[in-house]
Amino acid sequence: MDRIQGLRLFIRVVDLGSFSKAAADMNIGQPSATKLVAQLEAQLGSRLLHRSTRGVTPTEIGLLYYEKCKLIAHHVEEAESVAALMQSQVQGGLRISTSVAFGRRVLVPLVMRFMKLNPRLQIELSFDDRYVDLVEQGIDLAIRMGRLADSTLGARYLAINPWVVVAAPEYLAKRGIPQHPDDLDQHDALIYSTVQGDARWQFNSPAGQLQTITVSGPLRSNNLSALLSAARLGMGLAALPAYVAHQSIQSGAVQAVLGDWALPSQEIHAVFPSPRLLPAKVSGLIAWLQGQFSENWWAEMK
Numbered sequence: 001m002d003r004i005q006g007l008r009l010f011i012r013v014v015d016l017g018s019f020s021k022a023a024a025d026m027n028i029g030q031p032s033a034t035k036l037v038a039q040l041e042a043q044l045g046s047r048l049l050h051r052s053t054r055g056v057t058p059t060e061i062g063l064l065y066y067e068k069c070k071l072i073a074h075h076v077e078e079a080e081s082v083a084a085l086m087q088s089q090v091q092g093g094l095r096i097s098t099s100v101a102f103g104r105r106v107l108v109p110l111v112m113r114f115m116k117l118n119p120r121l122q123i124e125l126s127f128d129d130r131y132v133d134l135v136e137q138g139i140d141l142a143i144r145m146g147r148l149a150d151s152t153l154g155a156r157y158l159a160i161n162p163w164v165v166v167a168a169p170e171y172l173a174k175r176g177i178p179q180h181p182d183d184l185d186q187h188d189a190l191i192y193s194t195v196q197g198d199a200r201w202q203f204n205s206p207a208g209q210l211q212t213i214t215v216s217g218p219l220r221s222n223n224l225s226a227l228l229s230a231a232r233l234g235m236g237l238a239a240l241p242a243y244v245a246h247q248s249i250q251s252g253a254v255q256a257v258l259g260d261w262a263l264p265s266q267e268i269h270a271v272f273p274s275p276r277l278l279p280a281k282v283s284g285l286i287a288w289l290q291g292q293f294s295e296n297w298w299a300e301m302k
Contacts, residue, residue: 004076006036007069010048013037014066017055074157078290090284091120097134098143101224102268103127106243106301107143114288121281129194129222134273141282145266154275156286159293162242163263165201166254171234178237178257181213188236189215190227201239203261211261228254239263243298268293 005026012022013033023033041048048062058066098107103125115121126132126139134142134153145161165178175187181203191199199220203211217236221227224244231238232253238245248254270286272278294300 004072006040008073009033009036010040011066011069011073013049013056014058014062017057019056077157090118090281092279092281093122093124094281094285095124095126095138095140096142097126097128097132097137097139099129099145100127101241101244102143102145109301110289110292114285117288118284134271140272140279141285142271144269144271147267148269148271152274154272154278155269156290158268158270158289159297161266161268162298163239163265164242164245164249164256165237165239165258165263166231166245166249166256167237168232168234168254169252171231171236172255172257174234181211181258181261184213184215184237187215187217189217190230190236190238191215191217191220192224192227192239193220193222202264203258204264206260241266241298243301246298246301 009022009026009028012025013019016022016025019033019037020030023030026033037049044065046061046065047059048065049056049058096107096111104127108125111123111125115123126137132139132142134140143158148155176183178184178187181201184201189199189201199215201213201215203213205211215237219227219230219235221230224240227238228240228244228248230236231240232248237257238254245254245256249256270289272282272286
């Protein structure tokens with residue numbers, strides 16, 4: 001087994017909490033799986049896993065290594081996807097579902113460009129912040145944020161979706177610039193009622209410690225554009241995806257605060273009804289989308 005496969009094995013051991021399950025998932029024997037992880041620990045000079053009769057769990061170092069391994073696996077998958085070029089012209093109907101803000105600001109221009117490259121493709125775009133059953137609704141492809149629930153759906157990683165806390169300069173001049181999450185109890189928050197814990201904002205400190213702060217304020221909405229508009233009007237602090245806030249930050253309408261305290265990022269995935277027999281029109285669009293998201297993709301949007 002090569003180094004990349006070894007990293008993938010380690011990821012599966014952590015994901016499943018079991019050497020035997022990971023070995024079965026990778027089609028190798030359990031003794032081989034145990035030996036390979038032990039070799040990995042020896043090479044690194046660090047214990048990566050706690051082993052007990054109840055299963056295996058990552059050590060502190062193992063958890064950090066696991067996160068890096070996932071990024072490496074994602075990049076390898078992206079490289080492999082680039083090689084999977086369309087062997088025939090993409091054509092026919094394609095139904096796509098995504099969230100409202102991401103669809104309007106990010107996906108629409110990308111899909112328009114893809115359609116110009118594939119003029120025989122007919123696309124139906126639907127926008128919904130609620131969970132959509134792909135099979136029931138006849139959706140070929142959905143773009144989803146955050147951790148994926150265990151299911152029979154197929155998925156391909158696209159990018160990371162970072163979040164930032166922003167406010168208008170006028171608001172900050174009146175209320176002060178928060179230097180620490182604890183300062184938020186002196187501020188008005190504009191609360192997104194769908195993700196990021198609703199009124200509980202989580203931050204990772206520069207040292208990697210997690211801190212949860214309960215916020216309150218005059219406006220709560222499930223629409224990101226509404227929260228951005230309120231922030232631009234000086235009504236309070238808003239936690240927003242970078243792709244929503246970036247242009248307003250660049251124009252000076254709002255400015256980012258608490259830059260050393262990171263809000264949890266979300267993974268963006270292309271999700272489809274079944275991992276088997278993926279139509280060329282779907283695999284072609286996914287492979288193309290994977291090539292459009294750079295490391296700082298939200299800063300390159302026009």
